[in-house]
Amino acid sequence: MSGPLGVILAGGLATRMGGGDKGLLTLGGRPLLSHVIDRLAPQVSGLALNANGEAARFDEFGLPVLADSISGYAGPLAGVLAGLDWAATQGADSIVTAAADTPFFPADLVARLQATGQGIETALVLAATPDAKRGQVRHPTFGLWPVSLRDDLRAALNDGLRKVVLWTERHKGREAVFPIGDVDPFFNVNTPEDLAKAEQMRKGAS
Known part of the structure; x- marks a missing residue:
């Protein structure tokens, strides 16, 4: 199979x-x-969604x-891990x-990673x-992950590990630094206020 598979992470609790x-x-x-989906699908060789609960609510996609x-x-x-296990069955x-x-998020996400x-x-x-105070800020839900590490990740999760960067640093993970232009490419929607801001950002980008 040529190129990585894409996995959209939608398993969060959305408490805010x-x-x-x-x-x-x-x-x-x-x-x-x-x-x-529109941004990621053209960059990968196949796509899946990670989510828990009733899968039928995503049927339209x-x-x-x-x-x-x-x-x-x-x-x-x-x-x-769910994505890596799926990718293994697909030969990726x-x-x-x-x-x-x-x-x-960037249209060249996969290429830069x-x-x-x-x-x-x-x-x-x-x-x-980039970040003026910290040098850079990592975005742990956006990454390139090798299928060969899936059993190591499974063991780490079963041992109670939850922080992404603790695991990536164990394996000498690197960072691909993306510039911030007029909008933060990794702006995410956590609150109703964020959703309103995203609407303004979308209109400004169009």
Whole structure:
């Protein structure tokens, strides 16, 4: 199989939105998830959605729905593992993940992640943006993940690990730094106020 598979992470609890699926909230008359699919699908060789609960609520998108295999809410790493296990059945070497609540991420996300991982046998790369105070900020729901590490990740999750960067640093993970232009490409919708801001950002970009 040529190129990584894409996995959209939609397994969050959305507590600051009052619960429910953030990806089903409407932006510009369409679900947030539709915007994410439109951006990621052209960059990958296949696409799936990581979400828990009743899969039928995502039927309109026509994607495989992958539930976490780790019990309880184990965070984004559990979604990554679900994606890696699915990718293994598809014969893929890697996946690229994107969050379901981040509608403006770069159209060259996959290309930049892959370029940063070039020449590394086990390329594990997170997206990052520059930050004046901290140098850079990592975006752990956006990354390139090798299928070969799935059993290591499963063991780490079963041992209680939940923080993405703790695991990526164990495997010498790198960061692909993306510029911030007029809008933060990794702006995500956590609150009703964020959704209103995203609407303004969308109109400004059009």
